[in-house]
Amino acid sequence: MKLIHTADWQLGKPYGRFEPEVRAALSEARFDAIDAIGKEAALHGAAHVLVAGDVFDTEGPEDRTIVQAISRMERHACRWWLLPGNHDFARNGGLWDRVRHRAGSGITILAEAQPHEIEPGIWLLPAPLTHRHNLDDPTELFDSMETPGSRIRIGLAHGSIRDFGTQGETKNQIAPDRARRSSLDYLALGDWHGTLNIDARTWYAGTPETDRFQRDEPGHVLLVDIAEGGDPSVTPIRTGRFQWIRRSWTVNDQAGFDAECDQLLGSIDPPSTLLELSLAGITSLTDRVGMLGRLENDVGHRVRYLDVRSGDLVGRPSEDDLASLSVEGMLGVAAAKLSASIETGGADALIAKRALERLFVEYSREDRA
Numbered sequence: 001m002k003l004i005h006t007a008d009w010q011l012g013k014p015y016g017r018f019e020p021e022v023r024a025a026l027s028e029a030r031f032d033a034i035d036a037i038g039k040e041a042a043l044h045g046a047a048h049v050l051v052a053g054d055v056f057d058t059e060g061p062e063d064r065t066i067v068q069a070i071s072r073m074e075r076h077a078c079r080w081w082l083l084p085g086n087h088d089f090a091r092n093g094g095l096w097d098r099v100r101h102r103a104g105s106g107i108t109i110l111a112e113a114q115p116h117e118i119e120p121g122i123w124l125l126p127a128p129l130t131h132r133h134n135l136d137d138p139t140e141l142f143d144s145m146e147t148p149g150s151r152i153r154i155g156l157a158h159g160s161i162r163d164f165g166t167q168g169e170t171k172n173q174i175a176p177d178r179a180r181r182s183s184l185d186y187l188a189l190g191d192w193h194g195t196l197n198i199d200a201r202t203w204y205a206g207t208p209e210t211d212r213f214q215r216d217e218p219g220h221v222l223l224v225d226i227a228e229g230g231d232p233s234v235t236p237i238r239t240g241r242f243q244w245i246r247r248s249w250t251v252n253d254q255a256g257f258d259a260e261c262d263q264l265l266g267s268i269d270p271p272s273t274l275l276e277l278s279l280a281g282i283t284s285l286t287d288r289v290g291m292l293g294r295l296e297n298d299v300g301h302r303v304r305y306l307d308v309r310s311g312d313l314v315g316r317p318s319e320d321d322l323a324s325l326s327v328e329g330m331l332g333v334a335a336a337k338l339s340a341s342i343e344t345g346g347a348d349a350l351i352a353k354r355a356l357e358r359l360f361v362e363y364s365r366e367d368r369a
Contacts, residue, residue: 001122001152004041004078005222005234007052007190008207009033010087011069012061015211022274022305026211029241031068033208036239037221038076044223048118049078052190052205053085053129053158059095061088066095070102079118080107084128085158085190086172091130110156113141121151125184129158129172139174142182151228155179155187161198178202186224186232195220200231208239213246213276241272242304248278251313254287261299270302280312285360288315315357335359 011030015023041049056065073080082099084090090111100109108116110126118124125145127138139157147153159172172191179187179201187202193211196204208219219240225233245268251257264275279291292310300306338359341352 001119001226002044002046003154003224003226004037004044004046004049005052005186005188005203005205005224006037006049006208007158007188007205008054008085008193009051009069009209010054010057010207010211012065013057013211018305025304026209026242030209030211031072032241033219033239034069034072035075037208038073038078040221040223040237040239041076041078046223047078049080050124050154050156050188051080051082052156052188053083054087054190055082055085056088056095059088059091061095063098066099066102070099070104070107073107074104078106081110081116081118081124081126081156082107083110083126083156083158083190084130086129086132089129089132113145115145115147117147121149123147123150123153125153125155125182127155127157127159134159134172137173137175137178139178139182139187142178142184145182152185152226153183154226155182155184157187158190160191161189161202176202185226185228188222188224195222195236197234203234210240210242210244213244213274218243242274243268243272244274244276246276246278248280251279251281251291252283254283254290257287257291258294261294265299265302268303271304273303274305275299275303276307276309278309278312282314282316284320285315285357286320288313288357289360315353331359 009030013027013030015026018026037049055069084096088095090096096109096111103109111128113127116124125142125147127141129138138159139155142155155178157174159174161174161176174189175181176198178184179199184201189202189204192204193207193214194217195206203222205222206220208221210219218238220236221239223235223237247264249260251260277295291313292308295306295308335356338352338356342349342356
């Protein structure tokens with residue numbers, strides 16, 4: 001029995017922090033991931049795709065989001081099994097009635113905790129969420145689900161085996177030994193957005209298209225090969241287009257910074273990369289301005305998105321920096337006073353540092369012009 005295990009598509013995710021062009025690309029990539037999943041299912045001979053919750057980002061997505069999702073799934077011959085999660089929980093008259101009204105026979109909505117015999121002797125046990133937060137273990141019902149003549153029992157659920165939320169939070173908690181307790185050959189989970197192996201028969205697939213600065217690995221789905229009476233073989237398959245990279249660099253001069261940039265750009269696909277970069281170190285004011293200038297005018301134009309955090313990169317004016325300003329009359333007087341205020345320290349030192357940097361930036365721009 002081969003199947004594809006996926007979860008946390010969160011179609012319709014708004015990506016509100018980004019500019020419209022980036023938002024559009026990220027949103028479209030989530031729909032494209034459905035096609036990637038369907039192609040992988042065909043390539044590996046998996047007749048079923050199990051989606052372990054949070055198919056949609058909200059319980060009230062736009063009609064276009066629903067139609068796009070259904071039309072993408074219906075392009076492929078595999079059978080799609082959709083489980084309501086905490087973002088798109090099941091309720092009467094809600095989202096899943098809208099989906100059911102449009103979906104064809106190849107898409108099954110698992111809005112009720114009822115077992116399905118998806119192949120002779122192979123049973124799928126779903127644990128749909130009916131509220132955003134459930135205090136009870138949603139998989140506890142697996143123990144009492146009857147699966148006559150079963151050769152293979154597969155659980156499908158959405159929730160936390162580990163506490164992924166606030167300290168002490170117990171919402172949607174799943175027993176860590178649920179597969180053993182409920183005699184499951186495989187437990188397909190959603191909620192955690194990275195691929196995570198709990199035990200030999202329990203996995204989180206993660207989201208097929210990475211959506212946050214939390215890990216460098218792009219999105220995956222899991223190819224699951226289940227043999228009767230044995231542990232399943234689970235293989236992660238990359239489906240994600242975009243890579244979200246978080247890096248922290250300590251740099252002290254322009255040359256070292258340029259080497260870091262060149263190495264990074266050579267190791268990624270820049271148009272498919274979102275980069276959060278934190279800089280730290282002590283350098284000359286000239287080098288600091290040059291580093292930030294390269295990020296703004298070069299690296300930022302190469303990657304899909306760049307977020308620079310430079311508060312810990314300290315630019316101290318060198319003697320050459322001050323000398324270049326000292327010949328400029330009033331600019332030189334202002335630079336000397338700001339430099340003295342920085343050396344003195346106190347409440348005004350930070351303001352003076354920023355002012356001196358700004359003065360130097362504007363002077364450098366005029367000088368280049």
